[in-house]
């Protein structure tokens with residue numbers, strides 16, 4: 586190998602080093618954002634339990650439901666249902682004032698299936714949402730041959746419309762999923778008291794420092810006590 590080859594090899598190596606460094610710095614910058622974004626659904630899942638973590642609760646969707654849009658959605662139902670007061674039963678029962686009523690009862694003697702009759706309980710918002718998501722899953726063997734409404738907002742709109750036809754139940758309170766931060770244990774590193782804990786105070790562009798900056802931001806509106814502990818630990822590390 587002559588000098589020239591060594592020089593070329595040297596530059597190639599330096600280039601690799603620079604690319605690696607850039608990708609590490611890029612990674613640090615990139616990872617600074619997402620934890621806040623992705624951290625939230627995890628906290629919500631912890632609070633509400635594992636059930637239906639991916640689904641937006643029907644109460645939340647009902648808060649912004651639109652009765653007029655629900656009337657549009659109801660056109661899908663009108664093939665089998667009337668909803669005017671005293672309207673006749675068709676393939677399906679008349680649905681006037683059904684919200685709040687006992688499931689598969691009354692309706693001028695409509696012949697409900699045993700599948701639906703055996704459900705028991707009342708048509709509250711949760712039950713109606715489950716029924717309209719998939720009638721077949723809600724009451725296996727039901728006579729309502731309707732696939733269901735997968736879109737949550739459409740479902741909320743049509744439920745709001747049903748409710749407006751003779752029932753007028755109060756809408757359920759939407760769960761305060763982050764809308765109003767619950768006062769929780771503030772991370773130990775919060776506030777001016779945290780400042781003296783870092784006597785150096787110099788900006789240190791290491792991964793650790795970025796993590797420390799991100800932690801109070803993620804922990805602040807949270808009710809996750811682990812965040813406070815994590816914050817305290819990271820403070821102690823400084």
Ligand code: HEC
Nearest residue numbers: 661662665676677688689690697698701727728729730731
């Ligand atoms: C293909 C016809 C058909 C369509 C379309 C249909 N339904 Fe039904 N529906 C029925 C039948 C039949 C029953 C009775 C089910 C049973 O007894 O198992 C029923 C029952 C119901 C009940 C129970 C009523 C009670 O008193 O317990 C509700 C609520 C309901 N339907 C709402 C809807 C809504 C809302 C839509 C539109 C999104 C819809 N249905 C679309 C046929 C239909």
